[in-house]
Amino acid sequence: MSVFEGRFAGRAAVITGGASGLGLAVARRIVAEGGSVALWDLNPDQLAVAAEELGGAHVEQLDVSDAEAVTRAAEATAAALGKIDILVCSAGITGATVPVHEFPLDSWRRVIDINLNGLFYCCRSVVPHMLAKGYGRIVNVSSVAGKEGNPNASAYSASKAGVIGFTKSLGKELAGKGVIANALTPATFESPILAQLPPSQVEYMRSKIPMGRLGDAHESAAMICFMASEECSFTTASTFDTSGGRTTY
Template sequence: MSIYAGRFAGRTAVITGGASGLGHAVAERIIAEGGQVSIWDMTAGLEEAAERLGCHGVGVDVSDADAVAAAASESLAALGKIDVLVCSAGITGATVPVHEFPIDSWLKVVNVNLNGLFYCNRAIVPHMLAAGYGRIVNVASVAGKEGNPNASAYSATKAGVLGFTKSVGKELAGKGVIANALTPATFESPILAQLPQSQVDYMRSKIPMGRLGEVHESAAMVCFMASEECSFTTASTFDTSGGRTTY
């Protein structure tokens, strides 16, 4: 049981990419701490994950703005309100030099990682403003600060998430809605299956702690960011990088 049992009592959360990885770990913890959750995903494992967690689930492609708007309405009807948004859905794209990067892969990464995150924020922020309360956690990456070679689309979109979050956080400051970004270094998760082992080894070599992160470490940080305890810091970035980031 979490040492923060009851921290999310009476609170509700929408978590994208919630069927696996970081999104699933955050959903599990928020539920354990008394909250209600609606997970969004487009994987075949969504139904099983929602059943395992005992929560609401919505199949949605976040790169489709109309689908996101419909999912927001469905989650609102199921939960009654939306206090927390955690945008964890993301893809890596191709692992090649920029001059070899397939245009279709570039566009897909941008549409999921950046446009999709924008659609989710855009759809849910009005409900938070109406309630006078909200917590938004946009999951970026250390790649958005430092850039990873052969990952130009991923690095660019995660840098975009940081800029977007700083902007929206300032817009919402003083209105009861807090928005921050998370920049984890590589951690053990299903997304690693999208990468060649050489790329994983490179990213591990850049972490002073000498290991990949563990999903529960980033989930713990997200849950602080998503809680009432995070009440003053907004338009900012929280790191779980094992010492990799320099700013």
């Protein structure tokens, strides 16, 4: 893992889903590059382990689909860190892997609540803190499924397509106000979320990647850290790709 010394010096970041997987990989880099982080996650045990590893990161144990809990977490985080410069929304679930006509209603609702509604709640609660300072970087983690759609993953695909559309709208709203918002569309990468999927679905997604392999969380974390940095200064309301050649648009 390459580290850009001091790139995030003085910056404070919120990372949802930050106790494991891609979120934790991003947190590690931001801390290594001089920033402070707040980890928002549902799993208290993973939060405790991650916070200790990162040297005492601020943590908020919450479900991002709870709008009031998100608002409270934003206020507590801003008080603890002094500000919020960066928001990385990486919390997400896959939902059921079945055809649309068999899709359980509770699974559909839960995927939309976390992947799309929860992301909206996080942005809605954090943006005012950024506007107050005249600076911010928002990275919303979408997926190639949001561009192409994966069969037997309708809720996940729909939620991630929603993330792209939402980010385009948000980025244009904030353009010229010092706050930049972009989305990332990774292909499948090695992550704990794969445990939610049958092996056949993982293999299908691997087969769609021209590079012939799954991604690595560090590859997407590197892209996110560029998107979350001051270097990303003239691109907003856009998507960045880490798909091994699958979605080049």
